[in-house]
Amino acid sequence: MTPLLTIENVAYTYPGGQTPAISGVSMEIAAGSKTALVGPNGAGKSTFLLMLNGILRPDSGVVRFSGRPLAYDSKSLRDLRRRVGFVFQNPDVQIIAPTVEADVAFGPVNLGLPPDDVRRAVRDALDHVGLQGYEDRPPHLLSGGEKKRVAIAGILAMDPEVLVFDEPTASLDPATSGEVMDLLDDLASRGRTVLLSTHDVELAYRWADSVILMGRGRVLARGAPEEVFSDPDLLTAARLRSPALLALSNELAHRGIIDRCPPPKSMAELVDRIERSISDHASDRGGHERR
Amino acid sequence: MYETLDGYARTNRLGSISPGLKLFLGLASILLCTSSPGPIAPLLVAVSLSAAILILARIPPRVYACTLLIPVSFAMMSVIVILFITGGGPVLFEVPFLPLAITAGGANLAILLLARVFGGTCALLFVALTTPMTEVFALLKKIGVPTVLIDLAMLIYRFIFIFIAEADQIYRSQVMRLGYGRFIESVNSLGMLVGALFLRTIDRGEALVLAMDARCYSGTFSTPGYSRSVSPRSFIATLIYLGTVFAVSLKTGSLQFI
Numbered sequence: 001m002t003p004l005l006t007i008e009n010v011a012y013t014y015p016g017g018q019t020p021a022i023s024g025v026s027m028e029i030a031a032g033s034k035t036a037l038v039g040p041n042g043a044g045k046s047t048f049l050l051m052l053n054g055i056l057r058p059d060s061g062v063v064r065f066s067g068r069p070l071a072y073d074s075k076s077l078r079d080l081r082r083r084v085g086f087v088f089q090n091p092d093v094q095i096i097a098p099t100v101e102a103d104v105a106f107g108p109v110n111l112g113l114p115p116d117d118v119r120r121a122v123r124d125a126l127d128h129v130g131l132q133g134y135e136d137r138p139p140h141l142l143s144g145g146e147k148k149r150v151a152i153a154g155i156l157a158m159d160p161e162v163l164v165f166d167e168p169t170a171s172l173d174p175a176t177s178g179e180v181m182d183l184l185d186d187l188a189s190r191g192r193t194v195l196l197s198t199h200d201v202e203l204a205y206r207w208a209d210s211v212i213l214m215g216r217g218r219v220l221a222r223g224a225p226e227e228v229f230s231d232p233d234l235l236t237a238a239r240l241r242s243p244a245l246l247a248l249s250n251e252l253a254h255r256g257i258i259d260r261c262p263p264p265k266s267m268a269e270l271v272d273r274i275e276r277s278i279s280d281h282a283s284d285r286g287g288h289e290r291r
Numbered sequence: 292m293y294e295t296l297d298g299y300a301r302t303n304r305l306g307s308i309s310p311g312l313k314l315f316l317g318l319a320s321i322l323l324c325t326s327s328p329g330p331i332a333p334l335l336v337a338v339s340l341s342a343a344i345l346i347l348a349r350i351p352p353r354v355y356a357c358t359l360l361i362p363v364s365f366a367m368m369s370v371i372v373i374l375f376i377t378g379g380g381p382v383l384f385e386v387p388f389l390p391l392a393i394t395a396g397g398a399n400l401a402i403l404l405l406a407r408v409f410g411g412t413c414a415l416l417f418v419a420l421t422t423p424m425t426e427v428f429a430l431l432k433k434i435g436v437p438t439v440l441i442d443l444a445m446l447i448y449r450f451i452f453i454f455i456a457e458a459d460q461i462y463r464s465q466v467m468r469l470g471y472g473r474f475i476e477s478v479n480s481l482g483m484l485v486g487a488l489f490l491r492t493i494d495r496g497e498a499l500v501l502a503m504d505a506r507c508y509s510g511t512f513s514t515p516g517y518s519r520s521v522s523p524r525s526f527i528a529t530l531i532y533l534g535t536v537f538a539v540s541l542k543t544g545s546l547q548f549i
Binding site: 053055077078081082086088092093094095096097098099102106107109110111112136138139140141154155158 | 297298301423424425428445446448449452453456495498499501502503504505506507508509510511512
């Protein structure tokens with residue numbers, strides 16, 4: 001399968017910056033994948049993501065979308081941004097219109113859709129994020145979670161193939177971030193490619209099918225989350241910690257209490273495995289005694 | 292949350308009335324107030340629209356009084372000046388040792404001006420307290436105001452609240468570190484607040500351009516398209532009201548108080 005997004009040896013230094021924000025970054029994002037970009041603060045995650053829809057232009061290196069290098073004239077950029085939707089970390093930056101409806105309609109209207117299609121796109125997007133009935137509300141009267149949903153709906157209304165989220169759960173309470181992650185799962189299951197940045201290893205471990213570990217503007221490792229997060233030296237270098245669930249199951253496997261592979265993705269799965277291994281153990285011993 | 296006029300405009304009891312009708316009533320009342328030759332008609336407007344604001348729209352009296360006090364206190368100050376500098380008619384009062392006097396002509400003019408300002412302000416507040424801005428945008432679009440102006444107004448409206456929130460945040464973080472303890476510190480802190488706000492405004496402007504670009508901005512902003520129909524009953528009631536005020540202003544035009 002050809003990757004949807006290919007990044008080759010990209011470097012970028014902010015104007016006036018002393019050190020490059022990212023340098024020598026190469027990676028491939030497969031179509032339909034759920035990728036998490038994990039790294040500490042200042043690793044260059046946001047800088048990198050801003051390159052995927054042409055908001056930042058790399059100083060050197062190439063970004064390819066469906067095999068073709070990005071062009072930076074305004075027409076190509078518009079086309080790219082329709083196909084690669086970007087949800088900002090702070091919804092207050094992204095929400096620009098005085099009502100929820102007007103804001104979600106912003107993208108479709110600028111794409112030149114006829115009014116009926118705009119209305120349908122807005123309704124579908126609001127349905128998708130669960131904000132029916134919020135059309136006339138002004139954004140300053142919404143909660144943080146609601147604002148985040150409006151920001152996501154505004155991007156969904158443009159029906160992009162790739163969705164890029166910069167720290168989607170930053171400053172959300174656990175319940176709301178859970179709901180946002182469910183929404184991201186739902187979007188990915190409908191064939192969209194979803195990419196997010198986070199420093200929450202727990203979240204990345206549970207959600208992603210591919211993890212890219214970044215640190216100091218470079219890619220440190222990439223692979224399945226259980227591989228990347230099982231390497232303690234790598235995580236220490238990236239100023240991160242192993243997800244508790246993975247650390248626990250690795251430790252249990254190390255002591256021979258459960259089988260090593262494959263690592264569990266949820267608490268329930270881990271408990272099931274422990275239970276199974278205990279009952280296996282008990283039935284083994286029972287067999288011995290009978291004999 | 293901030294107590295803003297917009298907040299009341301959103302929750303008042305006259306929300307279901309067509310914004311066009313409310314705007315028409317407000318503007319027509321302002322015109323009648325400013326063109327009335329006597330003070331009775333503007334005072335009638337002031338009393339009746341205040342009653343509408345307080346009783347029909349259920350705006351808390353304290354809020355209404357506070358908002359009204361700001362423009363009216365400015366008007367009072369200018370009226371005092373007019374009271375002294377306008378001549379004509381018999382002298383009613385003389386300031387001892389100073390060449391200042393109040394004449395009947397000056398007094399009449401001062402009362403007329405105060406009544407006009409008072410009535411006009413009430414009419415303006417009637418619109419401001421009962422019509423949410425978002426509905427006004429839709430109305431402006433309907434009557435054919437250039438899109439550029441509406442887009443600009445919508446952006447400004449959106450950013451007013453972000454601006455308030457940012458200013459409040461900076462202010463709080465200053466107060467938490469005892470920024471407004473003494474007078475000289477207050478001046479210092481206020482300077483810092485304004486400076487930080489200015490920088491943040493520029494940042495926000497740049498972020499806005501990015502946000503709009505990221506969503507394929509091509510020069511069009513969407514305007515909410517919903518509208519409320521004017522009920523014939525309320526339309527006729529408005530016309531009767533305006534007609535009455537107009538008749539009163541004609542009848543009482545020559546009436547002088549002093």
